[in-house]
Amino acid sequence: MTTYLEAEANPIRNTGVIRLYDAAAFEGMRRACQTTARCLDSLVPLVQPGVTTEAIDAHVYDFAVANGALPATLNYRGYTKSVCTSINHVVCHGIPNDKPLREGDIVNIDVTLIIDGWHGDASRMYPVGPVKRSAERLCEVTYRSLMIGIDAVRAGGHVGDIGAAIQAYAEGERCSVVRDFCGHGVGKLFHDAPNILHYGQRNDGPEMKPGMIFTIEPMINLGRPHVKILSDGWTAVTRDRTLSAQYEHTIGVTETGCEIFTKSPAGLDTPGFDFAMAA
Ligand code: MF3
Ligand code: CO
Ligand code: CO
Numbered sequence: 001m002t003t004y005l006e007a008e009a010n011p012i013r014n015t016g017v018i019r020l021y022d023a024a025a026f027e028g029m030r031r032a033c034q035t036t037a038r039c040l041d042s043l044v045p046l047v048q049p050g051v052t053t054e055a056i057d058a059h060v061y062d063f064a065v066a067n068g069a070l071p072a073t074l075n076y077r078g079y080t081k082s083v084c085t086s087i088n089h090v091v092c093h094g095i096p097n098d099k100p101l102r103e104g105d106i107v108n109i110d111v112t113l114i115i116d117g118w119h120g121d122a123s124r125m126y127p128v129g130p131v132k133r134s135a136e137r138l139c140e141v142t143y144r145s146l147m148i149g150i151d152a153v154r155a156g157g158h159v160g161d162i163g164a165a166i167q168a169y170a171e172g173e174r175c176s177v178v179r180d181f182c183g184h185g186v187g188k189l190f191h192d193a194p195n196i197l198h199y200g201q202r203n204d205g206p207e208m209k210p211g212m213i214f215t216i217e218p219m220i221n222l223g224r225p226h227v228k229i230l231s232d233g234w235t236a237v238t239r240d241r242t243l244s245a246q247y248e249h250t251i252g253v254t255e256t257g258c259e260i261f262t263k264s265p266a267g268l269d270t271p272g273f274d275f276a277m278a279a
Pocket of ligand 2: 121183184215217248
């Protein structure tokens with residue numbers, strides 16, 4: 001006799017429930033996330049003046065296919081590219097196009113690769129040739145914001161501890177934290193519960209438990225935190241047109257802290273920048 005499962009009984013959609021993953025899932029996430037990290041590593045020599053973001057998009061697509069992966073953004077909610085490329089005052093969700101990168105630009109490249117249904121989501125800043133000290137400093141503050149957020153992850157704490165730590169640090173550096181986008185649960189779903197805010201109060205939000213998997217992806221501005229969306233429906237820019245930067249890791253909560261699934265195997269988590277790295 002054939003039995004059927006009610007599809008709605010275990011829907012693969014965001015129901016607001018926070019999923020706790022087992023060891024096999026952690027292994028699946030390690031594979032997807034390490035492929036994403038290697039893809040970001042492989043972009044370092046490509047990001048040069050004169051290169052178009054479309055060429056970066058093609059590289060990410062080819063890398064994915066060559067590694068048995070699928071870019072999660074391709075045809076996601078009407079998005080038609082394999083990567084987001086966010087230059088200078090673009091906060092996030094920049095769409096690759098045929099405009100060449102220029103010396104002095106800073107570009108966030110955000111890659112999500114799917115392997116066996118698991119999503120590995122990460123982004124880094126890439127300098128295009130030499131960049132201004134203010135741009136380099138923003139990238140440094142943003143990378144440190146991410147790592148300080150990761151340091152706040154521990155079972156028994158609350159997700160608000162992450163945002164509180166990031167906000168205190170970034171604002172202390174006279175930068176601002178974007179409020180309109182957040183980190184997210186991730187796994188077989190690209191964007192799942194819980195939301196991970198990059199600002200807020202300690203002890204707010206759901207308790208962190210071993211087995212949770214989510215991203216932390218602070219967007220930090222040199223000016224004010226406010227953003228607007230361009231008429232393409234995707235590109236988010238700073239309202240005051242000041243520089244914005246973002247770094248993103250996918251992490252899993254463990255009994256003792258967390259595992260950074262998207263760590264660069266080549267130590268290129270801050271590509272092209274030689275500022276001292278926070279562990
Ligand atoms: N990778 C982004 C994130 O960190 C999401 C991009 S969705 C897209 O969550 F449709 F804009 F590509
Ligand atoms: Co993300
Ligand atoms: Co991302």
